[in-house]
Amino acid sequence: METIIKSKPKSTSENSSMSEKFTKNLVYLNGSDVSTELRTNQINRIVSLVAKFEEIRNAVLIKQQELASPVNSKSSQRDNSNHSSLTETGNKFGNGLVMDGRDIGTRVFPNANLKVFMTADAKIRAQRRFDEMLKLKQTSSFDLAENSDFSFDSILSEINRRDYEDQTRKHSPLTKAADAVVLDTGELSIPQVVDKMFSLVLDRMDKQHK
Secondary structure, eight states, X not given: OHXXXXXXOSOOHHHHTOOEEEETTEEEETTEEOTTGGGSXXXXXXXXXXXXXHHXXXXXXXXXXXXXXXXXXXXXXXXXXXXXXXXXXXXXXXXXXXXXXXXXXXXXXXXXXXXXXXXXXXXXXXXXXXHHHHHHHTXXXXXXXXXXXXXXXXXXXHHHHHHHHHHHOSXXXXXXXXXXXXXXXXTOOHXXXXXXXXXXXXXXXXXXXX
């Protein structure tokens, strides 16, 4: 797999023919639910290798920005009902959404109303991923063959590798936007993170309406 994707892609036409849909925290690709597959170790291992290609990043960038476009407001309201509404100001992105990623605040939505740079120690993130995989292992969709190296040490190693590759890649590297709010989630539970994020949103909205 790595040998194949290390070759520079000749075209992104295949990507442009794909149809994606987001409904109630589930991701559908060409009509199939791929939510679980996107969280496998196999995908985690290759995602940073794929992401380093400028052609792919540019193709994905268009799709990401389309999600916040007023043109897609009706479908987005239907398919992304779980997203809070934060719009980008000063440009065409008016529908609003919440999006996470490693270059969202620096390249995808550089004018977003609120940018939060979430961080946590690599060991804490590895433990969270390990616990997540343990839960996934109890489901019928867990593929043992694809996750044969499933262990805390292997997950930690993979996280450190991906951090390094994403921080040092040529195109859209992982960096903190100058105007981003840093949120260390290391000692926080998911509800606590949500509460802090919600407070940041309310505070930002209050300041913008004054």
